[in-house]
Amino acid sequence: MDADVFVEAERGRFDLIGWLEDHAEEEVVVAAITVAELWRGVERAAVTDHPIRAKFVERLIETFQVVPYTEGTAREHARLWAEVERTGFMVGAHDILLAATAMERGDTVATFNARRFALIPNLKVIQLS
Numbered sequence: 001m002d003a004d005v006f007v008e009a010e011r012g013r014f015d016l017i018g019w020l021e022d023h024a025e026e027e028v029v030v031a032a033i034t035v036a037e038l039w040r041g042v043e044r045a046a047v048t049d050h051p052i053r054a055k056f057v058e059r060l061i062e063t064f065q066v067v068p069y070t071e072g073t074a075r076e077h078a079r080l081w082a083e084v085e086r087t088g089f090m091v092g093a094h095d096i097l098l099a100a101t102a103m104e105r106g107d108t109v110a111t112f113n114a115r116r117f118a119l120i121p122n123l124k125v126i127q128l129s
Helices: 003-010 016-022 032-044 050-063 071-087 093-105
Strands: 029-031 065-067 108-111 124-127
Touching: 003 016, 003 032, 003 050, 003 108, 029 032, 029 093, 032 050, 032 065, 032 093, 071 093, 093 108
Parallel strands: 029 065, 108 124
Antiparallel strands: none
């Protein structure tokens, strides 16, 4: 799951619970980089919003398996990074990390912005709306 999925759910613009119910037969996990992106959002939040956003992220971490960045992920990350660089185009560093985590496991990335992942060959992506 891309961080934007959780951001849209937190803002009330995406029915995450409903989507998870519709995909109950699938294993839904969260990459460590996604957790870092979500915690960054907490750290950047206004003082009044900080506790609410922190609680939201904590609930997500309790709910979903967090897939760590391992040595195997690092190798896949390096391969994808080099491959994308050869194209001459740019893909965000965190997007490459998320893609590497998914590809190492044979997973699919769910996101609201599939275009960000278009240059990553063989990555399976679900475009949410």
